[in-house]
Amino acid sequence: MxxxxNKVIFGGIYEANPSKICSSTDRINGYDQHYGLFVPVFNxxxxxxxxxDTYKIDMYCNYENAIKKLKQFSESGAYTISKAYSEYYYNTSPVLAESNFHLFTFLGNLEDYHEVSKRDYVEYEDADKINNIYLGFEWKYPSGSYLVKNGAKKSQLRILQGLNYLISGNCSFHTFWDLEEFEKNLKxxxxxxxxxEESIxxxxxxxxxxxxxxxxxxxxKRFCQELDSRSRKG
Known part of the structure; x- marks a missing residue:
């Protein structure tokens, strides 16, 4: 056997439909104690x-230390597996085998990514980023981590789209400095x-x-200041 x-990457993140990887007696029906994000853990x-499922993992640390902990699961994780079985009604922590390996989609090796803000995230190409990544229970609640590949460069078009969205929807909250930044990126x-051309x-x-x-x-603003000045003189 x-x-x-040798088939998985410890410190990597995988995605799967929880209802497809549960045992036949543990089918999920309206069950919400899962993220659908999985990490390999060696018993x-x-x-x-x-x-x-990362919903069943305690992870109270920063991103870098979380990766270290996930990589350590390559040596020992019996307690984490036992906890996932015993403290939750449904089992979404199956033994990995050739028969179910195809159900897990590899999203990426977390060492190849770094966290960014939601605002910065929109400025990268889709191929260079993954979002809503939960490395543990209520990790970075409510949206999880926004991750970008190390070395990825921002897309000029995405930068403009983000600024365009902010400015067009919230003109009253912006200044001439914001518009100068927008104009500079447009150029x-x-x-x-x-x-x-249509975007331009x-x-x-x-x-x-x-x-x-x-x-x-x-x-x-100048008009109001002038009125105020006149009223004081009067």
């Missing part, structure tokens, strides 16, 4: 590898090799709309 430790007492995008047109419309709004806002 092949050692399943040093039985010599078997289990895939444990960079126009000079890049891959340009979407939409970005320019947003820019002009926001500029006009802020100009009117400044004009109104």
């Amino acid at each position: 092949e050692d399943m430790r 040093q007492k039985t010599g078997k590898v289990h895939m444990v 960079k995008y126009e000079e890049s090799e891959s340009v979407d 047109s939409n970005f320019k419309k947003t820019l002009e709309k926001a500029k006009k709004y802020l100009e009117l806002k400044e004009e109104y």
Whole structure:
């Protein structure tokens, strides 16, 4: 029998539908004690590898230390497996075998990623990022971690799309500095090799709309100051 430790990456994160990996007597029906995210855990007492739903793992540390803990599961994790079995009604911590290995989709080796803010996350290409990653129970609640590949570069188009969304939806919360930043990134995008003309047109419309709004806002502010000055003199 092949050692399943050679088939998985400890410190990696996997995805699976919990209802498909439960035993026939433990089918999930409206059950919510799971994330559908799994990590491999080696049981040093039985010599078997289990895939444990991260909902059932205690992880009270930062991202770097969480990776260290997950990698240590390659040597011993009997307690974690036992806890996952005994403290939850349904078992979503199956023994990994050739027959169910195909049910788990590898999302990435966590050592190859780093955490970013939700705001920065939107500025990277889809191929370079994964989100809503829970490394333990209520990890970074409520949205989990936003992860980006080490060395990945921000997409100029994604930067503009993010700024466009913020400015077009919340003009009143922005300043001329925000628009200068938007205009600077728009110019960079126009000079890049891959340009979407429709996007550029939409970005320019947003820019002009926001500029006009802020100009009117400044004009109104000056008007109010003038009225206040007159009332004091009177």
